[in-house]
Amino acid sequence: MDVATGTDTSKPLDGDDLLAGIQRLTLLADSAEDSEAILRSLARELSSMPGAEEVHVHHLCEPGEERELTVVYLFDGEGRLSYLTPRAERPPGVSWVTSTSRSFLAADPQELAASVPRLALVASPPSQAGCALLLPLAVQGEVEAVVVLVRRREEAFTDRSIELATTLVNQAATALALVRARAEAGTDTVTGCMNHRAMRRRLDEEVGRAVRAGTPLSCLLIDLDNFKLVNDRHGHPAGDAMLRGVGQTLVGEFRAFDRVARYGGDEFVVILPNAELEAAAAAAQRALERLLTVPSFDANPGASASIGVAQWQAPMTVDELLEACDNALLRSKRQGKGRVTRAAASREALR
Numbered sequence: 064m065d066v067a068t069g070t071d072t073s074k075p076l077d078g079d080d081l082l083a084g085i086q087r088l089t090l091l092a093d094s095a096e097d098s099e100a101i102l103r104s105l106a107r108e109l110s111s112m113p114g115a116e117e118v119h120v121h122h123l124c125e126p127g128e129e130r131e132l133t134v135v136y137l138f139d140g141e142g143r144l145s146y147l148t149p150r151a152e153r154p155p156g157v158s159w160v161t162s163t164s165r166s167f168l169a170a171d172p173q174e175l176a177a178s179v180p181r182l183a184l185v186a187s188p189p190s191q192a193g194c195a196l197l198l199p200l201a202v203q204g205e206v207e208a209v210v211v212l213v214r215r216r217e218e219a220f221t222d223r224s225i226e227l228a229t230t231l232v233n234q235a236a237t238a239l240a241l242v243r244a245r246a247e248a249g250t251d252t253v254t255g256c257m258n259h260r261a262m263r264r265r266l267d268e269e270v271g272r273a274v275r276a277g278t279p280l281s282c283l284l285i286d287l288d289n290f291k292l293v294n295d296r297h298g299h300p301a302g303d304a305m306l307r308g309v310g311q312t313l314v315g316e317f318r319a320f321d322r323v324a325r326y327g328g329d330e331f332v333v334i335l336p337n338a339e340l341e342a343a344a345a346a347a348q349r350a351l352e353r354l355l356t357v358p359s360f361d362a363n364p365g366a367s368a369s370i371g372v373a374q375w376q377a378p379m380t381v382d383e384l385l386e387a388c389d390n391a392l393l394r395s396k397r398q399g400k401g402r403v404t405r406a407a408a409s410r411e412a413l414r
Contacts, residue, residue, distance in 0.1 A: 081227060084108040085234050092238035094252055094303070101242060103143070105210070105235040106136035112231070113196075113224035115212035119182075120200075121157050122208045124150055154179045157209045160197045164206055166229060167197040170219050182213060196220045198232045202240050251325040253303050254310030262324030262332050266381050269336050273375055280375040281343035283333040284388035285313070285350075288367045288400040290329035293359075302329075305359035309368075312357050316350045332385070340374040340405055347372050347403045367401035374406070 091104050106118040118136040130147045137143070153161075156178030160167050169175040171194065176183035179195055196212040210232050214220065220228075245252055249261025257265065266282070273280040287309065294302040306329065313323045313331060322334040333350070335343050347370045360366045371392030375384050387406045395404040 080112055081230060084112060084231055088231070088234045088238050092241045095238070095242050098239055098242060101235055101238045102134070103136060103140050105231060106140035108231050109210075109212055109228055110136075110139040113212060113220065113228040114214070115196075115228075116215055117213040119211040119213065120208050121154070121211065123161060123206065154181065156195075156197050157211075160199050160209045161206050164199050164201060166199065166225065168220060168225065169195045169197070179211065182211075193217070194219050196225060196228060198229060200232055200236050200239075202236050202243070251310075253306050254325050255307070256310045256314065256331070257322060257324035259324065259327055262322070262326065262334070263381060265322050265324075266332075266334055266384070269334055270375060270379075270381060270384070272336070274377065278337050279339045281335040281338040281340055282373055282375070282384055282388050283331075283335065283343065283347050283350075284326065284371045284385065284392045285309075285331040285333065285347075286369050286392055286396070287329040288369055288396075289363075290366075293363055293366070296363075301359070305357070305363075305366075308357040308359050309354060312353055313350060316353050317346065332388075338374075340372065343374065344372045344403055344405045351401070351403055369395035369400050370403045371395060372403060372405045 088101070088104060088108065091101060095101050102120055106115075106120075109115045109118050118140070120134045120136070122132045122134070124131045129150050131150055131153060132145060132147055134143065134145045156167050156169060159165075159178070167178065169178045172183060175193070175195055178197070182195055193213065193215040195214070198210045198212070199206045200208040200210050210228075212220065212228055242252070246258065246260065249257050249264070251258040269280050272278070287305070290302065290305070293305055306325070309331065310323065310325065313333060317323060317333060317335070320336060324332045324334070326332045333347075335346065338346070351368055351370055354360060354368050369392055371388040371390065371394070373384060373387035373391055379387070391404045391406045395402050398404070
């Protein structure tokens with residue numbers, strides 16, 4: 064059953080619930096670091112309003128790839144499992160939605176078996192397979208996945224639930240586009256600093272520059288001590304506020320051509336071109352003292368930071384330089400935290 068033009072607009076939507084769901088997806092787009100958080104939230108919304116018992120997201124593979132990933136969200140999005148399918152075995156219903164960019168409703172066991180055979184096979188007995196609603200998830204005009212809402216019970220999806228589901232999937236697509244745009248721009252969503260991918264790209268460029276020009280290059284790895292306690296005691300919003308404060312403080316503390324990045328979790332990397340180990344360690348010490356004045360640090364007794372410092376030397380790779388910083392950081396932790404430790408030798412990571 065093609066539902067692209069069959070919506071019954073005479074039935075009013077649950078406006079407040081729908082608006083709340085859209086707002087949740089919109090807010091998540093401002094903080095999510097990857098597509099998984101968006102899709103899991105979408106599964107929760109689809110389980111709540113249109114009443115899906117399972118949400119399957121069939122990710123279409125890129126040209127040249129032979130297998131496609133399907134992720135299944137269960138228990139209101141709290142459960143998750145996945146499997147790979149050869150592209151040649153893509154379900155007929157998924158192929159139709161992909162090629163037409165239109166929704167499809169398999170309203171009875173026969174249609175379900177014909178369009179999404181795997182869903183019918185797992186039903187017991189197959190004659191009670193229920194129904195499925197297939198919706199295109201298009202990002203910037205291209206269908207990238209097909210979202211399948213599954214009901215095992217006899218009750219079919221109504222026109223209203225189809226419209227609700229379509230609106231939520233479209234909002235999730237918008238959120239995914241925003242997350243992807245930020246990732247491509249190289250910006251971490253929480254702190255506004257460079258993200259991990261952009262940091263590695265920039266560090267690789269700086270290593271190349273150091274090789275060509277024979278100039279020094281140093282790097283800092285900063286870890287917030289006891290950060291988990293902030294999240295545990297005050298919640299993740301307080302933790303995010305601390306991360307933002309740390310990022311802003313570091314950006315303001317270092318030189319204009321230095322680069323501050325969120326390495327991941329509660330770790331930050333600072334890239335220091337034209338800086339030898341001694342100068343980098345002195346800059347790290349000043350940054351540590353400055354971090355202790357961040358309001359969120361004052362509000363959490365015992366909060367501090369540990370820093371590892373290393374200088375690049377040929378023929379170190381980016382990974383080896385970061386590992387040298389990490390080794391120095393671990394010594395800072397073992398020696399009592401809240402301190403700066405220099406790599407014993409810039410080739411430390413090679414030993």
